[in-house]
Amino acid sequence: MSDAAHKTWYQIFFRTISEHYQIIHGNFLGRIGFWVIAFFLFVAILAPWLAPHEPWEMQYDSEGNFASLQMPSWEFPAGTTHLGYDLLSQLILATRTTLIIGAVSGFISILIGANIGLISGYYGGKIDEVLMRFTDILYGMPFLPFVIVLIALFGRKLEFVILAIVLIIWRTSARVIRAQTIAIKQRQFIVAARARGCSDFRIIYRHILPNVLPLLLLYASFNIAWSIITEASASFLGFGDGETISWGGMLYELWLSGKTRVAWWWFASPSLCIILLVTSLVFVSRAYEEVANPRLRKR
Amino acid sequence: MNSKPLLEVNKLNIRYQTQDGEVHAVADVSFKVFPNEVFGIAGESGCGKSTLIKGIMRLLPENAKMDASSIKYKDQEIDSMREKNFREEVLWKQISLVPQSAMNSLNPVYKVGEQIVEAIQAHTSQGIKEARERVAELFDVVGLQSEFMDSFPHEFSGGMRQRAMIAMALALDPGLIVMDEPTTGLDVLVQERILRRILEIRKQIKSSIILITHDIAVIAEMSDRIAVMYGGRIMEQAKSLDLFESPCHPYTLGLKNAFPSIKHLDQELISIPGSPPSLLGLQAGCPFEARCPFSSDRCKKDIPEVVVKEKFHEVSCFRHTDAPELREHATKLSTWHY
Amino acid sequence: MALLELKNISRHFEVKSSLIDRFVYGRPISMIKAVENVNFIVNENEVLGIAGESGCGKSTTCMMISGLVKPSSGEILYQGKRIDQFDSDENRLYRSQVQMIFQDPYETLNPRFRVIDTVAEGPRALKLWPENEIVSRVDDILDAVGLSPLKYAERYPHELSGGERQRVGIASALVMEPQMVIADEPLSMLDVSIRAGILVLLKKLALERHFSCVYVSHDLSILGHIADRLMIMYLGQAVEVGPTRDVIQNPKHPYTRALIGAVPVPDPRSSRAVPNIIGDISRPIDPPPGCRFTLRCPYSDETCSQTFLKLDTNQSDKHLTACHRQDALDS
Numbered sequence: 007m008s009d010a011a012h013k014t015w016y017q018i019f020f021r022t023i024s025e026h027y028q029i030i031h032g033n034f035l036g037r038i039g040f041w042v043i044a045f046f047l048f049v050a051i052l053a054p055w056l057a058p059h060e061p062w063e064m065q066y067d068s069e070g071n072f073a074s075l076q077m078p079s080w081e082f083p084a085g086t087t088h089l090g091y092d093l094l095s096q097l098i099l100a101t102r103t104t105l106i107i108g109a110v111s112g113f114i115s116i117l118i119g120a121n122i123g124l125i126s127g128y129y130g131g132k133i134d135e136v137l138m139r140f141t142d143i144l145y146g147m148p149f150l151p152f153v154i155v156l157i158a159l160f161g162r163k164l165e166f167v168i169l170a171i172v173l174i175i176w177r178t179s180a181r182v183i184r185a186q187t188i189a190i191k192q193r194q195f196i197v198a199a200r201a202r203g204c205s206d207f208r209i210i211y212r213h214i215l216p217n218v219l220p221l222l223l224l225y226a227s228f229n230i231a232w233s234i235i236t237e238a239s240a241s242f243l244g245f246g247d248g249e250t251i252s253w254g255g256m257l258y259e260l261w262l263s264g265k266t267r268v269a270w271w272w273f274a275s276p277s278l279c280i281i282l283l284v285t286s287l288v289f290v291s292r293a294y295e296e297v298a299n300p301r302l303r304k305r
Numbered sequence: 306m307n308s309k310p311l312l313e314v315n316k317l318n319i320r321y322q323t324q325d326g327e328v329h330a331v332a333d334v335s336f337k338v339f340p341n342e343v344f345g346i347a348g349e350s351g352c353g354k355s356t357l358i359k360g361i362m363r364l365l366p367e368n369a370k371m372d373a374s375s376i377k378y379k380d381q382e383i384d385s386m387r388e389k390n391f392r393e394e395v396l397w398k399q400i401s402l403v404p405q406s407a408m409n410s411l412n413p414v415y416k417v418g419e420q421i422v423e424a425i426q427a428h429t430s431q432g433i434k435e436a437r438e439r440v441a442e443l444f445d446v447v448g449l450q451s452e453f454m455d456s457f458p459h460e461f462s463g464g465m466r467q468r469a470m471i472a473m474a475l476a477l478d479p480g481l482i483v484m485d486e487p488t489t490g491l492d493v494l495v496q497e498r499i500l501r502r503i504l505e506i507r508k509q510i511k512s513s514i515i516l517i518t519h520d521i522a523v524i525a526e527m528s529d530r531i532a533v534m535y536g537g538r539i540m541e542q543a544k545s546l547d548l549f550e551s552p553c554h555p556y557t558l559g560l561k562n563a564f565p566s567i568k569h570l571d572q573e574l575i576s577i578p579g580s581p582p583s584l585l586g587l588q589a590g591c592p593f594e595a596r597c598p599f600s601s602d603r604c605k606k607d608i609p610e611v612v613v614k615e616k617f618h619e620v621s622c623f624r625h626t627d628a629p630e631l632r633e634h635a636t637k638l639s640t641w642h643y
Numbered sequence: 644m645a646l647l648e649l650k651n652i653s654r655h656f657e658v659k660s661s662l663i664d665r666f667v668y669g670r671p672i673s674m675i676k677a678v679e680n681v682n683f684i685v686n687e688n689e690v691l692g693i694a695g696e697s698g699c700g701k702s703t704t705c706m707m708i709s710g711l712v713k714p715s716s717g718e719i720l721y722q723g724k725r726i727d728q729f730d731s732d733e734n735r736l737y738r739s740q741v742q743m744i745f746q747d748p749y750e751t752l753n754p755r756f757r758v759i760d761t762v763a764e765g766p767r768a769l770k771l772w773p774e775n776e777i778v779s780r781v782d783d784i785l786d787a788v789g790l791s792p793l794k795y796a797e798r799y800p801h802e803l804s805g806g807e808r809q810r811v812g813i814a815s816a817l818v819m820e821p822q823m824v825i826a827d828e829p830l831s832m833l834d835v836s837i838r839a840g841i842l843v844l845l846k847k848l849a850l851e852r853h854f855s856c857v858y859v860s861h862d863l864s865i866l867g868h869i870a871d872r873l874m875i876m877y878l879g880q881a882v883e884v885g886p887t888r889d890v891i892q893n894p895k896h897p898y899t900r901a902l903i904g905a906v907p908v909p910d911p912r913s914s915r916a917v918p919n920i921i922g923d924i925s926r927p928i929d930p931p932p933g934c935r936f937t938l939r940c941p942y943s944d945e946t947c948s949q950t951f952l953k954l955d956t957n958q959s960d961k962h963l964t965a966c967h968r969q970d971a972l973d974s
Binding site for chain 3: 349350402462464465493494495497500501519520521522523525526528545546549551559560561562563564565566567568570572574575577578580581638640
Binding site: 193194195197198200201204205208213215217219 | 742764816819
């Protein structure tokens with residue numbers, strides 16, 4: 007009798023997934039955000055097969071002429087660069103880079119931020135002091151210059167770009183999650199958990215973490231959005247990864263070419279992509295904000 | 306109590322519009338309050354007693370709709386009064402309210418005396434000097450030392466703050482004071498003092514008091530007449546003594562069993578199975594039906610009419626004629642839990 | 644041998660003061676003496692009630708017994724051994740043997756846990772039994788508290804009423820088969836018609852499962868019904884202890900008399916004496932030595948403010964009072 011009554015772990019897993027789906031879709035903006043992100047994800051995954059041409063291959067148009075600085079047309083829907091490279095292919099492949107950097111940086115930073123926040127908030131005292139002073143020091147670091155210095159020192163590789171972004175971005179989520187941990191740890195069900203014999207570790211990760219999850223996911227989306235912008239900014243200034251292409255990198259190439267005032271299509275497509283993706287992530291995080299802060303919900 | 310009623314409420318209904326539908330919080334409530342009496346309204350959370358009084362005082366939120374056959378104060382229809390007139394003439398001057406958790410409604414950044422002076426000046430044309438004298442008087446009546454007029458709320462204990470709120474309610478000499486859970490959250494000794502003081506005040510200024518609480522013991526000690534509410538309706542109302550000696554409604558019988566008394570340590574405690582009903586959506590039949598050991602099919606479909614058994618004793622139950630028998634059965638555990 | 648014994652237990656808290664107060668004005672650190680030199684024992688299979696108003700230290704005492712707060716001084720002995728000298732195994736055992744039921748049914752359950760997870764949490768955390776045994780014990784205890792596992796095990800707290808939540812709280816405490824249960828005002832936030840049910844349930848389970856209970860409440864009417872022995876506390880001091888019936892019907896200490904006299908009775912026909920007491924309750928910050936009831940007591944004398952007569956723990960069944968002015972009271 008009892009086995010039938012209790013759900014298995016995968017039933018709970020699916021229920022949680024559907025719960026999150028509901029949260030995002032319950033919100034009008036969240037829904038839009040979700041589908042836009044899904045679209046970009048689709049493009050990123052299938053990038054090599056979707057891109058019609060090689061990104062750094064000189065293209066020739068249907069008449070056999072060198073396709074330099076062409077406006078968007080049927081042949082080259084996003085136009086071409088001054089060297090004849092197909093911008094659409096670049097855009098598609100850059101989607102993959104941008105998403106990888108964004109997702110990886112976002113998740114690592116939230117991982118660090120959440121753990122520091124939870125530990126700092128739960129233990130308080132000396133541990134809290136040390137961790138928070140450390141966070142404060144990092145707060146004093148100027149965002150972009152720090153990223154640029156790191157990359158300048160250690161080279162233009164993908165891993166360093168991710169590292170630099172992560173080091174800056176985890177700070178805000180740490181502070182916020184610490185605050186919520188402090189609020190939750192006073193509540194009676196945490197005292198009850200201690201009375202039942204739970205260890206500190208168990209209380210932090212099994213009891214408190216599920217309750218900060220909405221806030222955490224909110225900041226996860228935020229962090230991903232921030233990572234993407236940071237990466238685009240750094241790349242635009244020439245500090246991005248040399249091997250692969252990203253949207254910011256495309257803008258850098260544009261700037262290098264000196265054709266900024268002329269080739270509006272070259273400017274438009276990567277910028278649009280950045281705006282769309284970041285805005286969608288913010289919309290999704292807004293949906294979580296309603297869960298984390300019930301006062302925002304409609305009556 | 307042979308005089309004309311001070312407050313007369315007839316068939317009051319209050320409905321809330323919520324996201325999940327309509328909640329019928331107060332249904333067909335009728336009662337009278339006479340001069341110089343304490344009228345107790347007893348009931349659990351969600352039974353509608355607070356909503357009822359907020360409705361009469363016009364303090365309901367926007368999504369609430371109220372309608373009544375009539376609400377009369379001193380023979381004057383106050384139900385149909387215009388908002389402005391009600392606020393200026395009735396609220397605080399004729400009927401005042403000590404709301405629930407009143408002791409937490411004092412503004413922490415203003416002195417207590419100042420807040421009462423402000424309330425007085427808002428409703429009368431008294432100057433500050435006059436108002437302050439009045440506040441000193443009121444402090445005396447409620448048993449607070451007048452030096453505390455210029456203290457801040459955090460310097461007051463819980464009991465003292467509650468007295469301050471009572472003082473505010475008395476400020477304009479109302480004929481009727483409503484107290485919503487005046488001693489909930491206070492310690493026993495403080496509660497005892499405040500309740501005693503309320504009775505003294507009533508002797509002194511001769512206003513009537515409506516006392517709303519879920520604490521049966523408090524209501525038994527303080528009230529002259531009691532109304533028992535459940536699920537938005539009045540189940541039974543009677544003089545205190547009558548209610549305790551010859552209760553008729555099964556809910557009243559259940560409450561008697563469920564309340565431990567310090568005088569009867571051998572009493573067998575019997576709880577009422579189930580829990581208070583949700584008032585969402587269409588309500589058919591008697592609200593107590595699901596938990597009532599004496600219910601019949603009729604109770605599910607029809608709402609019992611109010612039957613007057615004796616003067617001041619009214620019941621809403623189809624089985625009111627079997628009352629003595631029901632009283633017998635109600636004392637047995639097996640009646641309630643089988 | 645008593646199951647639990649508290650010897651001269653005290654708990655003091657420092658009042659946080661600003662550096663300016665300390666160094667510029669030279670004010671000494673204020674201490675909140677929440678519990679002061681309290682002695683009592685709890686025997687097997689009995690319910691000890693602890694009564695008192697807010698600030699009397701009863702909740703702090705609960706927390707010290709359950710090990711969530713360490714006493715500032717004194718010893719707590721469980722089955723004869725000091726609990727602060729336990730090794731990790733003994734600590735684990737103590738945890739499973741001494742459980743708590745909390746006051747607020749709306750806060751006592753983790754909103755993210757299903758009922759089954761909440762109840763199973765203790766055994767899982769302490770690794771008492773293998774998982775399938777834990778699940779079957781959870782089902783059993785849910786049945787015992789009146790919640791059918793089929794209906795309730797998968798529910799979340801927001802799908803339960805106050806009474807149901809409190810039953811889950813009771814189940815989570817009892818699933819570990821404790822010897823001692825500490826109940827901190829478990830009924831005060833429930834509706835009146837539901838309280839009786841939970842009270843009767845607790846009484847029945849205590850008898851069936853042979854556990855002792857320390858029941859803390861400010862409501863003497865409830866304590867009268869569930870407690871075998873009753874202890875009264877005032878501002879951190881234990882002032883009277885004895886069999887419940889005796890304490891309630893023949894209170895000895897002036898505070899107890901006032902307290903019992905103040906309890907309203909749900910019967911308009913009965914009357915009660917007006918409590919003989921002066922002033923309002925204060926907070927136990929930097930209290931004077933001696934009996935803390937002195938300033939409000941109509942019978943107090945010189946000695947009262949100097950020394951406090953502690954209750955003698957060893958005479959557990961007798962009706963004792965910490966008042967040495969007993970003759971004055973009885974006349």
